[in-house]
Amino acid sequence: MIIVDISWSIDAAMTAYKDKKMVNVEQIKSFEMHSVRESSLRLGAHTGTHIDAPAHFLVDGATIEHTPLSATVGPCVVLDLMHVDEAITKEDLVACSIKPGSRVLFKTKNSLRLAHDLFDYGFIYLAECGARYLASQKIAAVGIDYLGIERNQSGHETHLALLSSGVVIIEGLRLANVQAGEYFLCCLPLAVVGAEAAPARAVLITL
Amino acid sequence: MIIVDISWSIDAAMTAYKDKKMVNVEQIKSFEMHSVRESSLRLGAHTGTHIDAPAHFLVDGATIEHTPLSATVGPCVVLDLMHVDEAITKEDLVACSIKPGSRVLFKTKNSLRLAHDLFDYGFIYLAECGARYLASQKIAAVGIDYLGIERNQSGHETHLALLSSGVVIIEGLRLANVQAGEYFLCCLPLAVVGAEAAPARAVLITL
Numbered sequence: 001m002i003i004v005d006i007s008w009s010i011d012a013a014m015t016a017y018k019d020k021k022m023v024n025v026e027q028i029k030s031f032e033m034h035s036v037r038e039s040s041l042r043l044g045a046h047t048g049t050h051i052d053a054p055a056h057f058l059v060d061g062a063t064i065e066h067t068p069l070s071a072t073v074g075p076c077v078v079l080d081l082m083h084v085d086e087a088i089t090k091e092d093l094v095a096c097s098i099k100p101g102s103r104v105l106f107k108t109k110n111s112l113r114l115a116h117d118l119f120d121y122g123f124i125y126l127a128e129c130g131a132r133y134l135a136s137q138k139i140a141a142v143g144i145d146y147l148g149i150e151r152n153q154s155g156h157e158t159h160l161a162l163l164s165s166g167v168v169i170i171e172g173l174r175l176a177n178v179q180a181g182e183y184f185l186c187c188l189p190l191a192v193v194g195a196e197a198a199p200a201r202a203v204l205i206t207l
Numbered sequence: 208m209i210i211v212d213i214s215w216s217i218d219a220a221m222t223a224y225k226d227k228k229m230v231n232v233e234q235i236k237s238f239e240m241h242s243v244r245e246s247s248l249r250l251g252a253h254t255g256t257h258i259d260a261p262a263h264f265l266v267d268g269a270t271i272e273h274t275p276l277s278a279t280v281g282p283c284v285v286l287d288l289m290h291v292d293e294a295i296t297k298e299d300l301v302a303c304s305i306k307p308g309s310r311v312l313f314k315t316k317n318s319l320r321l322a323h324d325l326f327d328y329g330f331i332y333l334a335e336c337g338a339r340y341l342a343s344q345k346i347a348a349v350g351i352d353y354l355g356i357e358r359n360q361s362g363h364e365t366h367l368a369l370l371s372s373g374v375v376i377i378e379g380l381r382l383a384n385v386q387a388g389e390y391f392l393c394c395l396p397l398a399v400v401g402a403e404a405a406p407a408r409a410v411l412i413t414l
Binding site: 001005008009010011025028031036037038039040041042043044045046055056057059065069070073156186188189190191192193195196197198199200201202203205 | 215217406412
């Protein structure tokens with residue numbers, strides 16, 4: 001069995017959405033004082049690899065503890081979209097093999113970014129037409145290799161097309177070392193009651 | 208495929224080790240003000256379901272981002288130890304089928320506790336002799352259904368026997384609704400750089 005970690009490591013210097021750094025790891029017990037190490041964590045719900053729940057953009061949307069794990073645990077396909085320069089469109093996706101009920105992960109030029117780079121305001125994103133196509137295909141989840149799945153959409157059309165159709169959104173994947181193809185995905189967010197998102201750890205498993 | 212969540216949900220009122228509450232979920236953007244919900248989280252590294260790294264008790268121990276995921280992803284056995292009244296001993300474990308390289312989860316009377324109960328200072332724990340036996344069997348990981356795996360050990364012998372032998376420790380599992388038997392475990396901690404522990408989400412998968 002091969003397990004590939006596709007999550008971002010979490011530290012204070014990691015790339016943050018629009019460079020709003022929110023991570024702090026504070027040591028509250030030390031060997032010198034307490035003969036044990038203990039830490040407290042502070043982080044945004046959208047830190048690094050994370051899942052957006054419907055409550056992020058829908059007033060009556062479900063919060064993250066209600067996200068069905070069956071959406072983010074199961075067979076997935078990593079799509080090679082390294083040729084895309086701006087937005088992933090319906091045309092890009094129609095050309096791919098996308099199965100209903102599956103999980104679809106985008107490997108794009110975003111994966112060339114390093115963990116501590118400044119935020120890239122020109123990141124590759126999913127266009128509204130692509131989101132609508134994925135929703136029509138009734139996929140379970142979509143994942144992208146950057147901290148957002150939409151860009152410069154005042155109406156948040158990409159998020160709304162996905163969340164209102166029950167497609168789970170995974171943001172902040174790390175796919176630089178992953179080849180396109182089929183895998184078993186296990187992406188598990190913390191079950192933070194009442195939150196609109198939560199950090200997650202994600203792995204690809206090859207049996 | 209059946210996926211059973213064996214993690215604690217995270218909220219401010221959840222049971223905390225020795226009742227030291229550390230969880231805070233703060234809404235930093237709201238629909239009323241920003242047309243989007245966004246939260247910030249504060250929590251101890253040992254909140255709810257979590258993994259202890261060697262750095263918790265060993266001065267030169269590895270921190271949580273280095274915990275091999277192969278230790279907490281793979282076949283596991285849930286042991287029914289509901290008859291244990293105080294400590295899980297070597298004798299209790301010798302009677303069970305424990306395979307080298309496997310992951311061993313304890314279902315005990317701790318699982319009768321509810322998510323918001325006060326901390327139970329008399330929780331069922333793993334005795335040093337049990338920890339040494341598990342280390343000798345070269346298991347990959349051990350998990351317990353409470354917020355600690357040792358109790359009242361000033362020398363932390365149970366933790367040290369496990370961590371110094373490379374056995375990964377999962378604490379805070381929820382096994383009330385799980386029957387003893389064999390499963391596929393996927394327990395994924397956040398990769399918090401430099402921390403001695405991290406919250407994790409854990410599921411049992413039956414293919």
